[in-house]
Amino acid sequence: MRARLIIARLIQAIPVVIGVVVITFILTRALPGDPAVYFAGDAADEASIQQVRETLGLDKPLPHQFLQYVRDLVRGDWGNSLSTGQPVLADLARRLPASLELTLLALLLSCAIAIPLGVMAATSPGSWKDHLCRVLVTAGVSLPTFFTGILLVYVFYYLLDIVPSPLGRLDFIYIEPDSITGFYLIDGALTGDWETFRGAAKQLVLPATTMAIFTLAPIARMTRASMLTALSSDFIRTARAAGLARRKILMGYALRNALLPVVTTLGMVFSFALGANVLVEKVFAWPGIGSYAVDALVASDYAAVQGFVLAMALLFVALNLIIDLVYALIDPRIGFDS
Amino acid sequence: MLKIQNLRVQFQTRNGPVDAVRGIDLMLGRGETLGIVGESGSGKSVTAFSILQILDQGGRIVSGELNYSGVDLSNASERDLNDIRGREISMIFQNPRAALNPIRKVGHQIEDVLRHHAQATVQDARAKAIAALKEVQIKDAEARYHAYPFELSGGMCQRVVIALALACKPQLLIADEPTTGLDVTTQKTVMDLIQALAHERQMGVILITHDLGLAGQYCDRLVVMKDGAVVESGAPETLGRSATHAYTQRLVAATPHPGKTLHELVLGGTETPVPDQGDVLLSAQNVTKTYVGKSGPVHALKGVSFDLRQGGCLGLVGESGSGKSTVSSIIARLQDPTDGAILFEGASLLDTSAKKFARDPRRPQVQMVFQDATDSLNPRHSAAQSIAEPLRHLGNLTNIQRRDRVHELAEQVGLPSPLLTRLPHQLSEGQKARVGIARALAVSPKLLILDEPTAALDVSIQAIVLNLLATLRHQLNLTYLFVSHDLAVIQMLCDSVAVMRQGQIEEMGETSQVLNAPETAYTRSLIDAAPVPIM
Numbered sequence: 045m046r047a048r049l050i051i052a053r054l055i056q057a058i059p060v061v062i063g064v065v066v067i068t069f070i071l072t073r074a075l076p077g078d079p080a081v082y083f084a085g086d087a088a089d090e091a092s093i094q095q096v097r098e099t100l101g102l103d104k105p106l107p108h109q110f111l112q113y114v115r116d117l118v119r120g121d122w123g124n125s126l127s128t129g130q131p132v133l134a135d136l137a138r139r140l141p142a143s144l145e146l147t148l149l150a151l152l153l154s155c156a157i158a159i160p161l162g163v164m165a166a167t168s169p170g171s172w173k174d175h176l177c178r179v180l181v182t183a184g185v186s187l188p189t190f191f192t193g194i195l196l197v198y199v200f201y202y203l204l205d206i207v208p209s210p211l212g213r214l215d216f217i218y219i220e221p222d223s224i225t226g227f228y229l230i231d232g233a234l235t236g237d238w239e240t241f242r243g244a245a246k247q248l249v250l251p252a253t254t255m256a257i258f259t260l261a262p263i264a265r266m267t268r269a270s271m272l273t274a275l276s277s278d279f280i281r282t283a284r285a286a287g288l289a290r291r292k293i294l295m296g297y298a299l300r301n302a303l304l305p306v307v308t309t310l311g312m313v314f315s316f317a318l319g320a321n322v323l324v325e326k327v328f329a330w331p332g333i334g335s336y337a338v339d340a341l342v343a344s345d346y347a348a349v350q351g352f353v354l355a356m357a358l359l360f361v362a363l364n365l366i367i368d369l370v371y372a373l374i375d376p377r378i379g380f381d382s
Numbered sequence: 383m384l385k386i387q388n389l390r391v392q393f394q395t396r397n398g399p400v401d402a403v404r405g406i407d408l409m410l411g412r413g414e415t416l417g418i419v420g421e422s423g424s425g426k427s428v429t430a431f432s433i434l435q436i437l438d439q440g441g442r443i444v445s446g447e448l449n450y451s452g453v454d455l456s457n458a459s460e461r462d463l464n465d466i467r468g469r470e471i472s473m474i475f476q477n478p479r480a481a482l483n484p485i486r487k488v489g490h491q492i493e494d495v496l497r498h499h500a501q502a503t504v505q506d507a508r509a510k511a512i513a514a515l516k517e518v519q520i521k522d523a524e525a526r527y528h529a530y531p532f533e534l535s536g537g538m539c540q541r542v543v544i545a546l547a548l549a550c551k552p553q554l555l556i557a558d559e560p561t562t563g564l565d566v567t568t569q570k571t572v573m574d575l576i577q578a579l580a581h582e583r584q585m586g587v588i589l590i591t592h593d594l595g596l597a598g599q600y601c602d603r604l605v606v607m608k609d610g611a612v613v614e615s616g617a618p619e620t621l622g623r624s625a626t627h628a629y630t631q632r633l634v635a636a637t638p639h640p641g642k643t644l645h646e647l648v649l650g651g652t653e654t655p656v657p658d659q660g661d662v663l664l665s666a667q668n669v670t671k672t673y674v675g676k677s678g679p680v681h682a683l684k685g686v687s688f689d690l691r692q693g694g695c696l697g698l699v700g701e702s703g704s705g706k707s708t709v710s711s712i713i714a715r716l717q718d719p720t721d722g723a724i725l726f727e728g729a730s731l732l733d734t735s736a737k738k739f740a741r742d743p744r745r746p747q748v749q750m751v752f753q754d755a756t757d758s759l760n761p762r763h764s765a766a767q768s769i770a771e772p773l774r775h776l777g778n779l780t781n782i783q784r785r786d787r788v789h790e791l792a793e794q795v796g797l798p799s800p801l802l803t804r805l806p807h808q809l810s811e812g813q814k815a816r817v818g819i820a821r822a823l824a825v826s827p828k829l830l831i832l833d834e835p836t837a838a839l840d841v842s843i844q845a846i847v848l849n850l851l852a853t854l855r856h857q858l859n860l861t862y863l864f865v866s867h868d869l870a871v872i873q874m875l876c877d878s879v880a881v882m883r884q885g886q887i888e889e890m891g892e893t894s895q896v897l898n899a900p901e902t903a904y905t906r907s908l909i910d911a912a913p914v915p916i917m
Binding site for chain 2: 376
C-alpha cells in the first residue's frame with residue numbers, strides 16, 4: 045500500500061522535471077547575446093561564428109533545437125564549460141558533493157542545537173531559558189555569514205591556531221580519497237582512510253559552523269512555536285491525566301506532533317542554504333557549486349549556468365519529494381494524493 | 383474517598399490574578415456518582431483539573447485541602463502524582479478526538495498507560511490493550527487497536543478515551559463534559575457505558591456537565607456551581623423540585639425538556655403569540671446532493687421535499703451526517719443541489735447559481751444565522767460594523783440612514799446601543815448571538831435559516847435567545863427554518879418538524895404529533911435518547 049503511494053508520488057514529480065527542462069532551455073535562449081559569438085571566441089570572424097552556430101545547431105528552428113537539447117541531456121552531454129574547458133556534468137559531479145557535504149553537515153549541526161533549544165524554550169516560556177534561546181537565535185540570524193566566517197577564521201585559525209588553514213576541502217598534505225560518493229567524509233570512512241577522514245573533518249568544522257549559526261534561527265523558532273502549540277493541546281492533557289512520565293509526554297507525544305512544521309522549515313532552510321552558501325564558499329575557498337555558478341555567470345559561461353540551474357532544480361524536486369515522504373512517515377493522516 | 387476543603391484556584395492573567403475557584407468543599411464516597419453542574423466560567427473544569435494537579439500554565443492552587451484516600455494531593459510530589467494519575471484517579475475529556483494523540487495508534491496509546499503504571503509487560507501489553515478496548519464495547523477490537531483517532535467516529539474516540547482512562551482500574555473517574563459534541567444517541571450509549579462500568583467496579587465518578595438533565599439522570603448527588611463557588615447541592619429530585627437558590631431555579635427553568643413551553647424557560651416569561659400562517663413561501667422538491675468522494679460518490683441528500691408556509695417554523699432535526707446542514711446551505715443558496723427544485727414564492731431559486739446569488743434581488747429575502755456566534759463574526763469589526771455589513775452591500779442607504787437602521791436593529795434584538803462600538807471579544811456569548819441575529823435581520827428577510835443558533839450557548843442564554851427568536855418571528859412576521867439536533871428545543875419553537883437521517887426525511891409532520899406519537903423507530907430512539915428531565 046505504502047509502496048504504491050510512494051511510486052504515485054514519484055510519478056507526480058515527472059511533470060515538474062519536464063517543466064524544469066523546458067524552462068532552462070527557454071531561459072538560455074532568452075538571455076541577451078549570441079552564444080555562438082562567445083563560443084567562437086574573441087578573434088573569430090563572421091564565417092567561423094556561423095560555423096560554430098551550425099555545429100551548435102543554433103541555426104535550426106527552436107523545436108528542433110529543443111529536441112536536440114533534450115537528447116543531449118539524456119545522453120549525459122550537458123555541454124562544455126568555457127572557463128574550465130571540462131564537460132559541465134563532470135564539473136558538477138565534482139563540485140556538487142562538496143556543497144552538499146558542507147550544507148548537510150551544517151544542517152545536522154544546526155538541528156542538533158536548534159531543536160533541543162526550541163524544546164527547552166517551549167517548556168518554560170518566559171523563563172531565562174526562553175530568553176537565552178531568543179538571544180542566540182537573533183544573534184545567529186543577524187550576523188551575515190561572511191562576517192561570522194571571517195570572525196571564526198580569525199579566532200580559531202589566526203589567534204588560537206587549532207584548525208588548519210581555511211583553504212578548500214583538504215589540506216595539501218592529505219591525498220584525495222578515491223571518489224565513491226564524492227563526500228570526503230563518507231569516502232574516507234568507506235575506504236578506511238581515517239587519516240583523510242580526520243583531515244576533511246577539520247576543514248569542514250569552520251564553514252559548517254558558520255552556516256549552522258546562520259540556519260539556527262528558523263529551526264529553533266519553528267520548534268519553539270510548534271512545541272508550544274503541541275503542549276497546549278488536549279491530548280497532552282490526556283497524557284498528563286493518565287500519569288505518563290514527563291519525558292514520554294515531551295518527547296513521545298508533543299515533539300513528534302510538533303515535528304511536521306519543523307520538517308517543512310528544514311526543507312526551506314536547506315534550499316536557501318544551498319543557494320546562500322556562495323558567500324561561505326568564497327570565504328573558505330570551498331570548491332562548491334555556488335562559487336562555480338557565480339564564476340560561470342560572471343564569465344557568461346552559458347552551458348555551465350544552464351547546467352547549474354538544471355542541477356539545482358532537480359535537486360529541489362528531489363528534496364521536496366523526500367520532505368513529502370518524511371511527512372507521510374511522521375503523520376498517518378497525510379495521504380500522498382491529498 | 384475524596385474530600386475537598388476550601389479549594390481556591392487563581393489564574394495569573396495580564397490583568398492581574400483572577401479567582402477561578404473561590405473556596406469550595408466537596409465530598410465523594412466510594413461507588414458514588416457526583417454531578418458538578420454549572421455554565422461556562424463557573425470553575426467546574428478547573429476544580430477537576432485541580433484534583434489531578436493538571437492546571438494549565440498560570441493556574442495555581444492558592445489554598446485548600448485535596449484529600450484522596452488519605453493522600454494530600456496538593457502537597458504530593460510530581461512522582462507520587464504520576465503514580466496516582468491514571469491508576470487511582472482517571473479523567474476523560476470533552477472533544478474526544480482532540481483528546482487522543484492524533485499520530486499514534488489508539489492501541490499504542492493504551493499500552494503507554496498500561497506500561498507506565500506497570501500493569502503490563504512488553505509481552506502482554508498488546509493483549510491487555512485489546513482487552514481494555516473490548517471492555518468499552520468496541521467491536522472488532524483487534525482491528526481497532528491499529529486505528530488512528532482520525533479513522534474513528536467521535537463516539538468511538540470517546541470509547542477509546544474511556545478505555546484509556548479505565549485501563550489501570552482506577553478508583554475514581556472524573557468525566558469532564560464527556561458527551562459534548564456527540565449525537566444524542568451516542569451520548570446515551572457513552573453515558574450508559576460509564577454508568578455500567580462504574581457500577582461493576584464500585585468506582586466513584588465525578589460528572590462535570592452544563593446539562594442539568596443529563597446530570598440529573600446519571601448522578602446520585604448534584605452540586606451546582608456559579609462563579610467559582612458552590613451555590614447549592616443535593617439529590618437531583620430535591621434540586622429539581624425545590625431548589626432554594628435563585629440561580630439553581632433559573633438553571634432548572636432554562637433546561638429544555640419535552641412538554642415545556644418557551645416562556646417557561648425564563649422565570650416570569652410571558653407567552654409569545656404565534657403568527658398566522660399564509661401561503662407556501664418555500665417549497666423544496668426532491669432536492670438531491672451528491673459529492674464526489676475519494677471512494678466513489680457520496681450521497682449527502684437523497685431527495686428531500688418539504689413545504690414551508692409564510693409565518694411558519696419548520697424544525698430540521700437529525701444527527702451529524704444526516705444532511706440537515708447541507709439542506710440549510712442549499713436553501714440559503716450557498717451551494718447548488720445536484721438535482722431537484724426549490725421554489726420561493728412560487729419562483730425557482732435555482733435560476734441563479736449559488737455563486738451569482740449574492741447579486742440576485744432575492745438575496746435579502748433569504749438570510750442565515752450561523753451556529754457559532756464567535757466564529758461567524760469578523761473579530762476586527764465592531765458590532766455596529768457587523769450589523770451594517772449586509773446593508774452596505776444589499777441596501778442603498780445613506781450613512782445616516784444606515785446608522786439609524788443599525789440602532790433600530792440593535793433595539794429589536796435587545797442589544798444595548800453602547801455595546802455597538804465593541805469588538806466581538808468584548809461581548810458575551812449571548813450578546814454575540816444577538817449581533818448575529820441582527821445582522822441577518824438587517825435586510826428585512828422573509829425567510830430566516832437558523833443553523834443551530836443556540837448549540838454553543840449556555841442554557842440560561844439559550845433560553846433568552848430562543849424567546850427572542852419567538853418574539854421576532856411574531857413582530858416581523860418571519861418564517862423560520864430551524865436546524866437543530868435538540869428535539870426539546872425544536873419542540874418549543876417549531877410548529878412542524880422534519881426528522882432527517884442519512885440524507886432523507888425519515889418523518890415529517892406537526893411537532894406535537896411527531897414527538898408524541900412517532901411513526902418510525904428512528905424518531906422513537908431519538909426521543910428516548912434525550913435525558914429524562916429531573917423535574
